[in-house]
Amino acid sequence: MEKIKKRREGKVIFSEYTRGAGINKLKEFSREDVLFELKESGLKGRGGAGFPTATKWMLTAAAKSDKKFVICNADEGEPGTFKDRVLLTEYPELVFDGMVIAGYTIGAKLGIVYLRGEYEYLMKPLQDYLQVMKEDNLLGNNIAGVTGFDFDINIVMGSGAYVCGEETALIESLEGHRGEARNRPPFPVNTGYMGHPTTVNNVETLAAVSHIVIKGGNWFKKVGTDKSTGSKLLSISGDCNKPGVYEVPWGTTIQEVLKLVDAKDTKAVQVGGASGICLNKTQFDRTISYEDVATGGSIMIFNENRDMLHILKNFMEFFVEESCGQCTPCRIGNVKMLEGIEMIERNDYTFSYINKLKGLAETMKVASKCGLGQSSPNPFLSIIENFREEIFNGSHGGRNGK
Amino acid sequence: MLVEEKNAVTEEIENLVKTYGSERSALMPILQEIQKKHRHISDYAQQEVARLLDIHPVEVFSFISFYSFLNTEPKGKNIIRICRTIVCDTKNKSAVVAAIERELGIKVGETTKDKKFTLEYANCIGMCDQGPAMAVNDRVYTKVTPEKAIAILSEVRG
Amino acid sequence: MENKNEKRAPVSQKAHTVEKPKNPEYIGGTVSIEINEKKISVPMGTTILEACREHGIHIPTLCHHDDLCVAGVCRICVVEVEGMRTLQASCAYPITSPIKIKTSSPMVRKARRNIIDLLISEHYGECYACVRNNNCELQSLAKEYGVDTFNFGHVQSPRFEVDLSSPSVVRDMNKCVLCKRCVRTCIDLQEVGVLEAIGRGDHTHISTFLEKPLADVICINCGQCINRCPTGALRANDPSDEIWNAIDDPNKHVVIQTAPSPRAAIGEEFGLPPGTSVTGELNTALRRIGFDKVFDTNFTADLTIIEEGTELLIRLYNALVKNDPTAIVPQFTSCSPGWVKYLEHFYPDFIDHLSSAKSPQQMFGALIKTFYAQEVKVNPEDIVTVAVMPCSAKKFECNRPEMQDSGFKDVDYGLTTRELAKMIKEAGINLPEMPKSEFDDPFGNASGAGLIFGATGGVMEAALRTVLELVTGNKVEDIFENMNIVPVRGFEGIRYAEIPVENVGPVPDLLKAYFKDWNWLKGVTLKVAVAHGTANAKKVLEDIKAGGKLSQCHFIEFMGCPGGCLGGGGQPIPTNEEIRKKRAEAIYAEDQGLPIRKSHENPHILYIYENFLTEGPCSHKSHKLLHTQYVKRGKYIA
Structure with a gap:
């Protein structure tokens, strides 16, 4: 893969890293060592939910099964997000080394990258990169000369469904089903891909792991705050x-x-x-x-020139379309939010109805089956609250008292 | 559908099953390959996939209907997807869309008569820092202006 | 149901639950929890819903169904679990740690009310114009939560065209709440795979392959989806208006046959507990409605036993003695039209295994318009035959083009138990209060063997009662206590039994045309099997394909619906294992009390062979009227 010259600055992810270093470190690092450093680092999932990575890996490592899987969630569909694209294009070594380290730690032989369909053009370079890793014994059998350390990586592409970024929907999609989130518990760490213990990690999380293995958890947590390290x-x-x-x-x-x-x-x-x-x-x-x-x-x-109601409407149109449609609050709730926005747009609303919608939004946040429906009311609630002057009084170039 | 055509489809899918296996997890890559080659997944292909993976045809149909990039009706040779998410939207996406619509004589969601182009909206394609973004097949174009869009179309048209 | 979590189930709809300990008494086998501040102890892995039900705490549900795997999609059953940010679907939450649950906190109540309001906002139609009025789970929820206004609006016009294409099942997706019970029924419980969710987001709806009308896909018309639909989105194709017209027409002679299963279940529609048989009351009610004659389908069930039993003996003789390769065993029963269509679609190469004998419904139709028409001297053109069946597939069956052997449409209308109940109510009759009366001649009352056709294993038991007795010359009651052939009874998905023929007797007169003696059967062990629900049928067929144990069978009974006819798609709603068991008990109890319990001892059967089918069973005439052929349909949809 043709390397784009690095020009990015950063204290952790964009800090110096030699390709394969994290993997080679495993010659002297036991699974416990990796888990110790991870725990020390305080690393939390970078996809948004923020679950402690060390705990996730420990649970997967502790689960009993003849097969385990590492899944790299590269279904970067959240509007306005493109960091994973940059990582995969410019820093694939961080991501793939992180996957191999994960495989080593939890005892998996296979890693799967779930790449969003929109990034199809990354498929070829990434596969080429994996080929080079194999040639360098950073993938395949007896990796880095460690007997019995076997790990391989497949890349599977999505086909345009935002909800597949939710980890259980992603697993469903990989298994050949509609991307509908599963009931949890049980969690993927116990019952994941094909019913086997699976750790699903964000691209950025895996990239962070590669650094932590080399530089240590202490180094990592020097950056950031007490509760948000790195x-x-x-x-x-x-x-x-x-x-x-x-x-x-x-x-x-x-x-x-x-x-x-x-x-x-x-x-x-x-x-x-x-x-x-x-x-x-x-x-x-x-x-x-x-x-x-x-x-x-x-x-x-x-x-200042932007119309907040227009922005909100754009978000809600997105959710109406991208909801998987299985659970009631998300499937219909988002439609009601959108209809509410259209009412405001037409100046055809009552505050009592807007309040009903706020109540509905609270229900969606707690009663939806997965993170999509639990978070889709966020823009509705926050924009209505934080920009209520503009939205309802038109004082900032918004409705303008239509 | 002619018998030879059917046989060709069957053979093609059998080969895909050889490559990806006959587990249900092979459904996505198999359908993606068919979609890529034929620009849609025909009724017959759906049933053959179902047969070879030992699932119900309605499950294949249901799966296809779930994913935006899979479809059962033929689309144009080139699929133009314009990002409609808010950042691209604020960067004057609608002017680009209008220009393309005029140029091709179709509306978003339609296919040109010569089956060369299908124009669609896409949700965020991860190019928000360089919007407005547009994808033609698997190639992505950024900072698209109406003029640039038309130039891209003529380039694609060849 | 044993196949709740088969591999074929859509994974998202499976219960990803923890395996329950075999013995909860062991240490760690139970877990102590608190529900609404009450401390209780439950076996590890019990769902919150199960725990609550066990302890008398009501939790409303919608997508949950006892027969089906967990879905967790409607979110009505959410509860608060202390320490968790979001509410949890109680139907899908396995208890593995000492949690504290609140089932009716303000957050829970608000969420449920909002969810109900959302469902209602998209539910098109008015309750008073719905077949499920007063028996609708959405309506009950609305009542339970005091819905008195449309909080989030209400759809003003239909979004979907009603699919009336199928003679059996009507789909009105405007009333669908997307609980996916029908999907789980069709794919998981029955393994037919006609219905699935199509589209995504607000476009999600339940539909068929390529959104084709039901009549054009591989639907087997079993109607199990109807039985599990919580609303009126799925219903049977109701012919009662046409039947009323026929009744009201003085020139029409309208006769009705009633199958055993409706009689054991229709009481439920009138508030009687499941398992109350109302055969005699129903006879009176039907006459009061205006049917000219009321006949017992069990009569032709008895006839089926004679025809199908003879066919089986002929097949066995040709196979065992003559080594005739065209004599195909095992013979499959053919009285369940859902099963027949399943075989035609999914295993067309197996159709030669099917007994050529028509189902009792269709035999009756053919006899009414020939034999009966002669006896009572009515022009068959003026006869309208109605069949009350527990079954939606019977509507399709009577419309099969093959079923016109009398020269007319043999059975004009198939009517489900539910539809008949509606007609009775419409006539102002309270069924349980009716005096009892008998069936009409010339068919009279039938045997208990015909009666038990209603339960899975019943056809097999009836056939064995006759075949064993005709072959061995011994009384069945001397072989099986009380004549109850227990090995083929029960609700296990697939049952297998071996019955040795130790001695043989003389060939009865009825069969002398075919056999000189039974010596060829002496020492043979009859191998039989019973399967109910097409998912189980599939297992049997796969075993036969693979040359397994079941391929050695001589005779296999298949029923399309779980539980057999008593669990049919035309039966009262709701259904579950408990209700089906009660109906079976009612049927077996009625059999036990009948004077005649073997088909070949039914005097009316003997009369018909002496006076009408004079050449005997499986003869030319009986073949013309009482037997049929099948279609290799396959699965391909053009």
Whole structure:
């Protein structure tokens, strides 16, 4: 694979790393050593949910089964997210080394990359890269000369379904089913792909693991905050002069991010993609962290010219279409939200109905079957709340008292 | 459908099953291959896939209907997907769409009469930092302007 | 049902539950939990729903069905589990740790109400114009949660065309709540695979392959989906208006036959507990409605035993003695039209195994328009025959083009138990209060053997009662206590039995045309099997294909529906294993109390062979009227 020259800066993910280093480290590192460093690092899942990676791997490692699987969730579908694309294009060694380390630690022989269909053009280069890894004995049998350390990686492509980013929906899709989330418990760490214990990790999480194995958990947690250790890759887009992928320590404020990308006249920042929350000016001192505003990495910036209701409508149209449609709150709830937005658009609403919708949104957050329906009301609730002046009074170029 | 055509489809799917196996987990890659080659998955192909994987045809149909990139009706040779997610939307996506619609004489969701182009919306294709983004088949174009879009179309048309 | 979690089930709909300990008494076998601050102990792996039901705590459900695997999609049954951010679907949550559950907290109640409101907002139609009025789970939920207004609006126009193509099953997806019970029934319980969810997001709906009308796909018309639909989205194709017209027409002679299963279940529609047989009351009610004659389908069930039994003996003779390769064994029963169509679609190469004998319904139709018409001197053109069946597939069967051997459509209408109940109510009759009366001549009351056709294993038992007695000359009651052939009874999916023929007797007169003696059967062990539900039928057929134990069988009874006819797609709703057991008990109890319990001892059967089918069973005339052929349909849909 033709390497794009690295020009990115960052304290953790974009720090120096030699291809295969993490794998070769396993010659002297036991599974327990890996788990120890991971635990020490405090690494949490980078997809957004933030489950401690060490715990996930320990549970998978402890589960009894003749087969186990590592799945790399590269179904990066959250609107406004493209960090995984950058990692897979520019830093595949971090991701694949991380998968091999995962396989070693939990005792899996096979890793599967679930690559979103939209990234089909990455298929060929990634496969070429895997071929090189095999030639270098970083994949295959007796990896790095360690007898019995066998691991292989397959890449499977999705076909355009956002919900497959949800880990159990992803597994369903891999098994040849509609991408409908499963009931949990039991969790994939016990009953995952083909019913076997499976760890599903985000691309960025696996990339972080490769660094942690080499540099240690202590090194990792020096960056970030107490509860949010390490750094976060942000995919920043929208109204700013320097959009792109940035690595920032957890705990960075929105204000700092805006400065970093040279954003002017910012009215709103949508953190966490369509399923995230939308902040107004008074909230730009909030920090990006698990304890404050958590995110899988999507930051969308909107300036004073943007119509918040239009933005909200765009998000809800997305969810109406991308809901898998199996559970009631998500399938119908999102439609009701969208209809509500259209009512506001037409100036044909009552506040009592908007309040009903807010109640419905709370129900969706707790009663939907998977993360999609549990988070899709976020933009509705946060935009209606944080931009209520504009939305209902038209004072900021919005409805304008139509 | 002629018998020879049917036999050809069957043979093709049998070969795919040899490559990907006959477990249900092979369903996605098999359908993707068929989709890529024929630009849709025909009624007959669906039933043959079902037969060879030992599942019900309605399950194959249901699966296809779930995923945006799989379809049962033939599409154009080139599929143009324009990102409609909010960031691309704010970067003047609608001007690009309007230009393409005029150029091809079709609306979003339609296929040109000569079956060369199908125009669709896509949800976020991961190019928000360089929007508006548009994909033609598996190639992605960024910072698309109406002029650039038309140039891309003529390039694709060849 | 034993096949709840088969591999074929859509994985997302499987119960990914923890295996329950075989003996909960062991240490770690149980777990102590708190439900609404009440401490209880449950076996490890019990779902919250099961635990609550066990302890009398009501939790509303919609997508859950006792016969089906877990789905967890409607979210009505959500409860609060302490320490968890979101609510949990109680039907899908296996208890493995000492959790604290609240089943009716404010958050739970609000969520349930919102979910019900959402479902209702998309549920098109008015309750008073619905076949499931007063027996609808959505309606009950709305009532339970005091829904008095459409909080999130209400659809004003239908979004789907009603699919009336099938003679058996009508699909009105405007009423669908997407619980997927029909999908799980069709794919998982029956393994027919006609229905699945199509589309995604708000476009999701239940449909068929290529969205074709039901009549054009491989639906076997079993109607099990109807029995499990919580609303009126699925219903049987109801011919009662046409039947009323016939009754009201003075020029029509309208006769009705009633099958045993409806008689053991129709009481449920009138508030009687499951397992209450109302045969005599029903006879009176039918006459009061205006049917000219009321006949017992069991009569032709007895006739089926004679015809099918003779056919079996001929097949066995040709196979065992003559080594005739065209004599195909095992012989399969053919009285379940759902099963027959299943075989025609899925295993067309096996259709020669099917007995050529028509089902009792169709035999009756052919006899009514020939033999009976002669006896009572009515022009068969003016006779309308109605069959009350537990079955939706019977509607398809009577419309098969082959079924016109009398020169007319042998059976004009197949009517389900539910539809008949509706007609009785419409006539202002309270069925349980009716005085009892007998069936009409010339067919009269039938034997208990015909009666037990209603339960899985019943055809086999009836056949064995006759065949064993005709061959050995011994009384069946001397071989099996009380004449109850227990090895073929029960609800196990597939049952197998071996019955040795130790001695043989003289050939009875009825069969003298075919056999000189029974010596060739002496020492033979009859191998028989029984399967119910097409998923089990599939297992049997695969075993035969693979040359397994069942391929050595002589005779196999297949029923399309779980439990046999008593669990048929036309039976009262709801259905579950408990209800089906009660209906079976009612049928077996009625058999036990009858004076005649063997088909060949039914005097009316003997009369018909003496006076009408004078050449005997499986003769030319009986073949013309009482036997049929089948179609190799296959699965391919053009």
